[in-house]
Amino acid sequence: MIDSHTKILVCIGSGGVGKTTIAASFGVWGALQGKKVLVLTVDPAKRLATTFGLKADGLEQRIPFPEAQGELWASVLNSKQIFDDFVQKATEKGADTSFIMKNKLYQQLSTTLSGSQEFTALEKLYSAYESQKYDLIILDTPPTKHAIDFFKAPQKISNLFSESIAKWFKQSKANHWAQTFIQMGTQKALDILQTLTGSEFVSELRDFFSSIETWQARLESRAKKINDLLLSKETAFNLITAFDSAKIEEAKVFADLMRKSGYQLKILTINRSFPNWLPKPFNTNTGIDQFCIKLNLYYEGRLNSFNLMTRAIKELDILMLPEYDHDIADLEGLKQLVNDYKWVKNTK
Amino acid sequence: MKHEEKQQQKIIFVTGKGGVGKSIFALALAQKYSQGQKVLLVELGLHSFYSDFLGVSVEYQPTPLSKNLDIALWSGAECLKEYALHLLKAESLYKLFFENRISRALIDVAPALSELAILGKATSGIRQVGPELSYDVIIVDAYATGHFMALLRAPRGMNESIQFGPMAEQTRTILKTIRDPQICEYAIVTLPEELPAVEAEELHQALVSEVGLNARIYCNKVWPQAEILKLKKESGTAGVRVSDAEMNFVQELESLVERQQVWIQYLKQRDSNMKLIPMVFSSEPRQIVTEVGKSLL
Numbered sequence: 001m002i003d004s005h006t007k008i009l010v011c012i013g014s015g016g017v018g019k020t021t022i023a024a025s026f027g028v029w030g031a032l033q034g035k036k037v038l039v040l041t042v043d044p045a046k047r048l049a050t051t052f053g054l055k056a057d058g059l060e061q062r063i064p065f066p067e068a069q070g071e072l073w074a075s076v077l078n079s080k081q082i083f084d085d086f087v088q089k090a091t092e093k094g095a096d097t098s099f100i101m102k103n104k105l106y107q108q109l110s111t112t113l114s115g116s117q118e119f120t121a122l123e124k125l126y127s128a129y130e131s132q133k134y135d136l137i138i139l140d141t142p143p144t145k146h147a148i149d150f151f152k153a154p155q156k157i158s159n160l161f162s163e164s165i166a167k168w169f170k171q172s173k174a175n176h177w178a179q180t181f182i183q184m185g186t187q188k189a190l191d192i193l194q195t196l197t198g199s200e201f202v203s204e205l206r207d208f209f210s211s212i213e214t215w216q217a218r219l220e221s222r223a224k225k226i227n228d229l230l231l232s233k234e235t236a237f238n239l240i241t242a243f244d245s246a247k248i249e250e251a252k253v254f255a256d257l258m259r260k261s262g263y264q265l266k267i268l269t270i271n272r273s274f275p276n277w278l279p280k281p282f283n284t285n286t287g288i289d290q291f292c293i294k295l296n297l298y299y300e301g302r303l304n305s306f307n308l309m310t311r312a313i314k315e316l317d318i319l320m321l322p323e324y325d326h327d328i329a330d331l332e333g334l335k336q337l338v339n340d341y342k343w344v345k346n347t348k
Numbered sequence: 349m350k351h352e353e354k355q356q357q358k359i360i361f362v363t364g365k366g367g368v369g370k371s372i373f374a375l376a377l378a379q380k381y382s383q384g385q386k387v388l389l390v391e392l393g394l395h396s397f398y399s400d401f402l403g404v405s406v407e408y409q410p411t412p413l414s415k416n417l418d419i420a421l422w423s424g425a426e427c428l429k430e431y432a433l434h435l436l437k438a439e440s441l442y443k444l445f446f447e448n449r450i451s452r453a454l455i456d457v458a459p460a461l462s463e464l465a466i467l468g469k470a471t472s473g474i475r476q477v478g479p480e481l482s483y484d485v486i487i488v489d490a491y492a493t494g495h496f497m498a499l500l501r502a503p504r505g506m507n508e509s510i511q512f513g514p515m516a517e518q519t520r521t522i523l524k525t526i527r528d529p530q531i532c533e534y535a536i537v538t539l540p541e542e543l544p545a546v547e548a549e550e551l552h553q554a555l556v557s558e559v560g561l562n563a564r565i566y567c568n569k570v571w572p573q574a575e576i577l578k579l580k581k582e583s584g585t586a587g588v589r590v591s592d593a594e595m596n597f598v599q600e601l602e603s604l605v606e607r608q609q610v611w612i613q614y615l616k617q618r619d620s621n622m623k624l625i626p627m628v629f630s631s632e633p634r635q636i637v638t639e640v641g642k643s644l645l
Contacts, residue, residue, distance in 0.1 A: 014366060015365070015367065015492045016365055016366025016367020016368065016492065017366070017367055018367075043494075143366060143492060143494065143495070148395070149394075188441075188444050188445075189444060189445045189448040189451045192432075192436065192441060192442070192444065192445040192451075193445065193451060195435070195436065195514070196432055196436070196445075196514065196515065197510075197513060197515040198510060198512055198514055198515050198516060199512075200510045200511065200512050200513055200516070201510045201513065201515055204509065204510070242367055249400050250395075277600050279593060279596075279597055282591060282593060282594050284590075284591065284594065286582065286583075286588065286590060286594065287578070287579050287582045288579050288582065288590065288594045288597060288598055289594065291575070291576075291579055292594075292597060294629055295629065297629075298629040298630065298631070301630075301631045302631050305631065325600065325603070325607075326607075327541065327542050327543065
């Protein structure tokens with residue numbers, strides 16, 4: 001599982017599997033181990049955020065945890081702010097960034113655009129890593145339909161900001177459509193884009209790309225560094241899944257894919273795998289007993305399909321977490337969760 | 349004889365927090381409608397949930413799942429391609445555009461283009477743009493909460509920044525369609541627990557302010573309160589000996605349904621006609637869908 005080389009733990013998984021809570025619990029776990037831990041979270045449960053007094057301002061905030069030997073820090077990611085900060089830093093000193101900030105496409109890019117949340121989460125992760133202030137950084141990734149979307153996001157953004165695309169628009173601005181030396185294909189493609197979307201859209205795009213020229217070099221080098229960090233031995237991944245057969249099947253395929261791509265997938269977490277409050281049948285043949293048998297059958301059925309699957313997964317530690325009869329909303333709840341970690345070790 | 353007017357197509361968007369059983373609900377709803385009407389069940393994105401869940405192959409072009417029910421998987425890129433092909437008429441032109449490396453990168457992330465294309469496709473039958481979608485009902489198993497709102501906001505955002513040209517025109521008709529209560533319905537699936545319930549309530553409000561329509565709320569995985577209360581009664585009946593362990597178990601169940609009731613009441617303030625879907629104690633996909641379907645009849 002997590003060894004002393006691990007500086008970063010990335011929690012990934014599709015939406016609704018409990019990523020945020022589990023990421024927070026690893027923060028608590030790390031602090032109890034004596035580490036200085038930072039938890040980067042995207043969308044914390046309101047009550048959890050309130051208990052910890054977390055604000056979505058992107059600041060790193062220490063969470064009081066007196067009984068831990070280490071320190072627990074947290075930061076709620078604010079996609080727009082991180083993007084703006086990045087642009088400010090990447091633009092040459094003294095240059096005016098207000099033009100780009102006002103561009104409507106930039107505004108959409110930094111907030112709702114597919115991939116921008118993932119990119120900003122990784123950007124924040126990288127700057128926290130660079131600061132060398134923490135022993136362990138835990139990243140709770142933005143909700144996606146499918147876990148794999150997370151890995152595609154930085155590449156998507158990086159493609160958009162590649163030098164060629166900016167050049168494309170820049171040349172078309174400087175020389176007007178017909179007189180450029182750019183490839184015929186590209187020129188035609190741009191004409192088609194205009195047919196499809198209208199000239200107003202294309203002109204917004206052109207403004208956008210000419211204003212980002214100054215920082216795209218930095219963005220490209222940053223994207224590369226982030227990618228290297230994700231592939232390094234210092235980064236471990238924790239794939240979190242819910243306990244149903246379709247989700248587990250999906251996780252299995254994804255685990256293979258991650259390993260083939262060179263990511264260090266170390267943990268598979270199965271959330272809500274068994275209720276911590278369900279007794280064994282009473283053998284009294286009362287109505288209560290019947291109901292208890294029904295529930296046991298249901299949960300055992302799930303456990304069987306899980307066992308079949310785990311046999312197929314090697315070189316991966318499996319963490320099973322219980323289903324509670326309450327929501328986890330404070331430090332006590334997280335400590336309880338850490339206490340209930342049930343490991344199925346598959347590694348040597 | 350009076351000429352019979354063709355029935356208006358209906359589009360139902362299903363959304364909710366991840367993990368609440370949205371996709372299973374959408375399938376059960378589609379099956380219910382397919383008992384009398386021709387239905388298309390649509391998944392959004394690049395990966396199909398139903399292909400793993402049901403062991404069927406799901407692609408962009410609809411494939412039959414059962415009688416009167418077809419299933420399809422729509423990605424933004426493919427919807428955009430189809431729209432472009434429709435507009436450009438010539439395949440060679442569209443290839444030129446979509447096979448260009450730079451325009452591909454642009455389409456991948458260009459603000460709101462994918463979202464617009466998906467909404468455009470879903471409403472294409474109604475707006476009479478593009479290939480005909482000959483279904484009475486289209487059920488869209490849409491994105492989870494945040495992403496779904498981004499999808500719905502896309503046409504308005506685009507409308508505000510781009511006012512002229514073919515895309516602006518399309519955007520306006522899409523906007524009109526998704527706000528038309530005669531055509532579009534919104535279903536929010538949730539659970540009787542704090543986080544999903546609060547999120548459902550916020551989503552309901554967001555939908556009212558974005559499209560001006562009241563979504564229906566469906567509360568999934570409701571434990572059998574009546575059955576559990578009966579067990580409690582049994583434990584208190586004279587002559588029935590029940591152990592302490594059993595008593596504790598009943599109490600645990602009772603407090604579970606009480607907690608669920610708190611969130612059911614909370615949600616009912618939003619949608620007084622909210623439907624409750626019982627918890628299904630099975631891990632067999634088709635059985636779950638059948639059981640969920642029963643409560644929709």
